[in-house]
Amino acid sequence: MKYFFQTLLIFLFYSCAAPQEKITNSQGSFNQERNLIATPKLVVGVVVDQMRYDYLTRFWNRYGEDGFKRLVSEGYNLRNNHFNYIPTYTAPGHASVFTGSAPETHGIIGNNWFNKFERQMVYCVEDAGVEPVGTLDDAGKMSPHRLLTTTVSDENRLHTQMRGKTIGVGMKDRGAILPAGHTANAAYWFHGQNEGVWISSSFYFQDLPQWVKDFNAAGHVESYLKPWNTLEDVNTYVESGEDLNIFEGGFRGQETAEFPYDLKELSGQNRGYDIIKETPFGNNLTLDFALAAIDGEQLGQDEFTDFLTLSFSSPDYIGHNFGVNSKEIQDTYMRLDRDIARLLKELDAKVGEGNYTLFLTADHGGVQVPAYLETVKVPSGYFETSNFRNDLDTFISQKFKSDSLIMNVSNGQVFFDYEEIAKNDISREELQMEIAHYLLQYDRINQVYTREQLESSSYGKGLAAAIDNGFHQKRSGDVVYLLDPSVISYSRTGSTHGSGQNYDTHAPLIFFGKGIKAGNSLERTEIIDIAPTISALLGIPFPNGSTGKPLEMVLEK
Known part of the structure; x- marks a missing residue:
């Protein structure tokens, strides 16, 4: 038994010592330009x-x-x-x-x-x-x-x-x-x-x-x-x-x-x-x-x-x-x-x-x-924002009996007029939900998210996560909508993005x-990885x- 414990102690000693030697060797090969800070001019x-x-x-x-x-x-x-x-x-x-x-x-x-x-x-x-x-x-x-x-x-x-x-x-x-x-x-x-x-x-x-x-x-x-x-x-x-x-x-x-x-x-x-x-x-x-x-x-x-x-x-x-x-x-x-x-x-x-x-x-x-894609039978098309705004205003007027609840529609976002909402004693959450439901029925609109959803949830993947990452609580609107793939609000010539x-x-x-x-x-990498990579390099x-x-x-x- 005595020799067993001696053998065990020797084994444990060398088992623990090996990683230490590895660390020492690693530290010995440390290169400041590579491991800590690069200094490009x-x-x-x-x-x-x-x-x-x-x-x-x-x-x-x-x-x-x-x-x-x-x-x-x-x-x-x-x-x-x-x-x-x-x-x-x-x-x-x-x-x-x-x-x-x-x-x-x-x-x-x-x-x-x-x-x-x-x-x-x-x-x-x-x-x-x-x-x-x-x-x-x-x-x-x-x-x-x-x-x-x-x-x-x-x-x-x-x-x-x-x-x-x-x-x-x-x-x-x-x-x-x-x-x-x-x-x-x-x-x-x-x-x-x-x-x-x-x-x-x-x-x-x-x-x-x-x-x-x-x-x-x-x-x-x-x-x-x-x-x-x-x-x-x-x-x-x-x-x-x-x-x-x-x-x-x-x-x-x-x-x-x-x-x-x-x-x-x-x-x-x-x-x-x-x-x-x-x-x-x-x-x-x-x-x-x-x-x-x-x-x-x-x-x-x-x-x-x-x-x-x-x-x-x-x-x-x-x-x-x-x-x-x-x-x-x-x-x-x-x-x-x-x-x-x-x-x-x-x-x-x-x-x-x-x-x-x-x-x-x-x-x-x-x-x-999209006009080209249509000729080769790829689903695509155009979204008329001005017509959409008129239709949305008509819906709001009929549903809430007010013509001034929406201040602006731009960049795929609907902005509410909070003062008018308060004057008319309308719930912002209800207005969000009603508009979201209406937009989901609208031709060429693919997905809709409300401020309530974006502020109370965290989306980990897909378009929902992209909307979440692009939503600034103070500057963004109250309802966000996405168009179908390859559907754009643009002229029939030339390309766009967004x-x-x-x-x-x-x-x-x-x-x-x-x-x-x-x-x-x-x-997969993301555009937001560039700056921290350069920071780490420097x-x-x-x-x-x-x-x-x-x-x-x-x-x-």
Whole structure:
């Protein structure tokens, strides 16, 4: 028995000692750059406006080796990445990418939304309290003041005691402002019409830096008022539909929506320099300006990590005009591939290969044109919002004997007038239930949720969870409705977005550069995971409202 216990003690001793040796070995291989904090000189966050995931695969064989293909082969490609909320619009998309949270937290519930306290529609970044810089137009009266949380770029600024810079660039004001956050050194957006200049607001400074003035004076914008024809023979663009069809909008002044387009000739009837936005040249111009910003602001040139947030807005304008199956979209992405290659080449030269980290994603996808889907027998259609509002008002009037209980219907939400409800001694819960029941009988409406349901329940999956994640208790309406798949409230030409269906939620996500390993995954990830992943990489605090998770699989260990 004595020898038995001695043997048992020896066995237990070595059993316990083995893990300790393993831990010691693990600690001995600790690498600060990999296990604690990476120190890229520059983080570049690229958002492509209205990029479906399948644009990577559909046009893959038309891409060169140094653009999208380089990102995928040398970086980490998340192939099942989705938005986890509704509505999938530009402003919520950009805000969610950089805050790591959904609209229920960051408060950007649309591009525009009805403000029940001001009793009017508001724009996501409009700010009457600031002045335009670089123009006299109100297009410069913008700031991030409606964004309720910090961004990852804000947290980097705070972490580095404001030594790390942040510059936001995007053709759309909301695409430049929201990603850059509250503490940015600057955000710049494009003002077209009869000016064709990059502008900002007094939220950031009182006068444009000299490098921006020089860029505006150099004639870059004017150089893009030129013919837009396809990069290659249009007849070889077999990955998209026919060039001449009835599903595209086109430009005023040209009878058909088919190549080529003489932009200088057409500009007079299409808001002057704004026509550039609706062509791939808008991406070219955006990248020209972003590269000038890297030089002008000396980004990535010291020991403190800087941020460049870069939004390519033109694919959204083009998708809305011509549709996701158009040859115009194909040509846009073939050209954007060259822009990505140019960006990577310039980053290698200016910051140094291996000295920067980049991610590329989108702010939403886009639906196939329902009018086209109808021709191939896919269930789809159009929803007439104005008719719906009239029908709803009639129902409310007949049921509750009042014409003023509804203040607004927008973004798939019904907003009540609480004062009128109180005056008429009507139960808000009863009004919600009656409207919800009515809407569920309405043609083309698929699902309905009331404020009572969303505030008292927690939905874990499906469209209900997406509605829940997009519902801000203070800013959202009282009844939310969803349309049938591939049913939109839009014109019969061009594509749009905003739903929780896969064509709107499935977006590319590729991490690339310092601290990122090569690989790919089909594991479901969400857009709110991007900011905490970058935060974990840099060893900085997560954005203060972040609800996403760091994507451990993409990080070097």
